[in-house]
Amino acid sequence: MKIELICIEKTKKNEYRNIIQDYLNRINKKLSFKIKEISFVNPGKYDKKNILNKQVNLIQRYINERDYVVLLDERGKSFSSIDFSKWLNFKISSRDIKCLKFVIGGPYGINKNMNLIHEEISFSKMTFSHQMIRIFFLEQIYRSLKIINNEPYHYE
Amino acid sequence: MKIELICIEKTKKNEYRNIIQDYLNRINKKLSFKIKEISFVNPGKYDKKNILNKQVNLIQRYINERDYVVLLDERGKSFSSIDFSKWLNFKISSRDIKCLKFVIGGPYGINKNMNLIHEEISFSKMTFSHQMIRIFFLEQIYRSLKIINNEPYHYE
Numbered sequence: 001m002k003i004e005l006i007c008i009e010k011t012k013k014n015e016y017r018n019i020i021q022d023y024l025n026r027i028n029k030k031l032s033f034k035i036k037e038i039s040f041v042n043p044g045k046y047d048k049k050n051i052l053n054k055q056v057n058l059i060q061r062y063i064n065e066r067d068y069v070v071l072l073d074e075r076g077k078s079f080s081s082i083d084f085s086k087w088l089n090f091k092i093s094s095r096d097i098k099c100l101k102f103v104i105g106g107p108y109g110i111n112k113n114m115n116l117i118h119e120e121i122s123f124s125k126m127t128f129s130h131q132m133i134r135i136f137f138l139e140q141i142y143r144s145l146k147i148i149n150n151e152p153y154h155y156e
Numbered sequence: 157m158k159i160e161l162i163c164i165e166k167t168k169k170n171e172y173r174n175i176i177q178d179y180l181n182r183i184n185k186k187l188s189f190k191i192k193e194i195s196f197v198n199p200g201k202y203d204k205k206n207i208l209n210k211q212v213n214l215i216q217r218y219i220n221e222r223d224y225v226v227l228l229d230e231r232g233k234s235f236s237s238i239d240f241s242k243w244l245n246f247k248i249s250s251r252d253i254k255c256l257k258f259v260i261g262g263p264y265g266i267n268k269n270m271n272l273i274h275e276e277i278s279f280s281k282m283t284f285s286h287q288m289i290r291i292f293f294l295e296q297i298y299r300s301l302k303i304i305n306n307e308p309y310h311y312e
Contacts, residue, residue, distance in 0.1 A: 015171040074236070081283040124280040124292075127237040132295055136280075139288055 001092040002032040002099045003141070006062055007134060008055060008106030009040040016131060023138035030145045031092065035134075036062055040106055052111035059103060060116065066098040069116050072137065073105070074127055076120030084121075085144035104133055157248040158188040158255045159297070162218055163290060164211060164262030165196040172287060179294035186301045187248065191290075192218055196262055208267035215259060216272065222254040225272050228293065229261070230283055232276030240277075241300035260289055 011017050020035070027033045041054045063069055068091060079087060091100050103110070103117070107130060123136055146153040167173050176191070183189045197210045219225055224247060235243060247256050259266070259273070263286060279292055302309040 013175075015174045018171045019169075078281045080230070080281050084282060123282060125234045125236050126240060126279060126296055127299070128292065128295060132291070135288070136284065136292065139284060140282055143283070 001094075001097065002034070003027075003092070004034050004036055004062075004099055004101045005104065005134065005137060006036045006038060006059055006101055007104040008038050008130065010037050011131060011134060013131070016135060019135050020138060023135075023142050027138065027142050027145065030149070033141070038062070043108070048108055051108055055106055055108070056111045063101060063116050064098070066096070067101050067116075068094075068097040068099075069118050070100070070102045071105075071110065071112075071117045071120045072102060072123060072133060073110070073112075073120045074122050074125055076122035078122045078125070081140065081143055082147065084140060085147035088141070088144045089148045102137065104130055104137070106130055157250075157253065158190070159183075159248070160189070160218075160255055160257045161191045161260065161290065161293060162194060162215055162257055163191065163260040164194050164286065166193050167287060167290060169287070172291060175291050176294060179291075179298050183294065183298050183301065186305070189297070194218070199264070204264055207264055211262055211264075212267045219257060219272050220254070222252070223257050223272075224250075224253040224255075225274050226256070226258045227261075227266065227268075227273045227276045228258055228279060228289060229266070229268075229276045230278050230281055232278040234278045234281070237296065237299055238303060240296060241303035244297070244300045245304045258293065260286055260293070262286055 011020060024033060024035070038055075038058050041051050041058070043051055046054065091097060102121075123133065123140065128136065143153055167176060180189060180191070194211075194214050197207050197214070199207055202210065247253060258277075279289065279296065284292065299309055
């Protein structure tokens with residue numbers, strides 16, 4: 001089982017990149033996890049609706065049959081960390097899923113008419129920057145893997 | 157009106173400190189915001205209950221009459237960013253409050269019997285590290301001030 005995070009635009013700030021790399025190193029000791037950063041469609045050229053449609057086309061190129069696609073959105077289902085780890089454990093144990101793909105929308109959000117979204121999960125009812133949510137997400141994946149493996153986490 | 161964030165232990169990682177400093181600079185252009193980092197009671201010496209009691213004593217030294225004290229806890233009330241900005245605007249406009257103090261528990265959480273907690277707010281049902289939640293919190297305060305002042309935020 002592989003996990004991928006698909007997000008829009010490169011991670012800009014060095015600090016964020018360092019934190020992300022630290023979590024990637026930790027997570028990849030447990031399973032294969034990659035981040036796919038998709039180019040942000042130039043907003044200068046298009047109106048918002050157009051941008052969202054073009055963005056979705058770019059995202060869909062990275063989605064294959066037998067992927068399970070989860071959109072991170074503040075209106076999705078919310079979990080405690082324990083429940084999220086159970087959900088994650090169930091998904092990564094499934095033989096029907098080839099790759100678990102999480103999608104974070106861009107600066108303009110995302111076109112929800114996008115095909116192939118199987119589930120929507122919310123990390124918070126609050127809106128966070130699409131750059132910052134990457135860090136929250138990675139921390140929570142790492143925390144979940146610790147919970148799944150019955151390993152202590154609290155002091156890290 | 158002043159806002160303070162009271163948290164346990166120094167912010168350890170350089171990356172986190174830089175992100176926090178960036179938000180502090182931005183927020184302080186709008187209102188007076190300070191972070192008070194309280195020493196973590198040495199866990200080697202005490203059992204968990206004892207640590208939490210001693211930790212609360214340290215926190216209470218920084219709480220005064222006419223402060224409004226909000227504990228950040230995953231079991232607290234959750235808000236959308238818009239609703240949180242309305243809540244914040246209401247609090248910072250209040251003449252009865254001298255300082256709005258947010259408290260984040262330490263690595264062991266917090267003793268909820270602590271006197272003087274007026275309200276509990278949740279940023280997520282998920283548990284995040286007590287170091288990381290500082291960044292989320294600052295981003296959300298900054299975002300709220302942008303919303304209150306009708307300023308654009310989305311591209312930052």
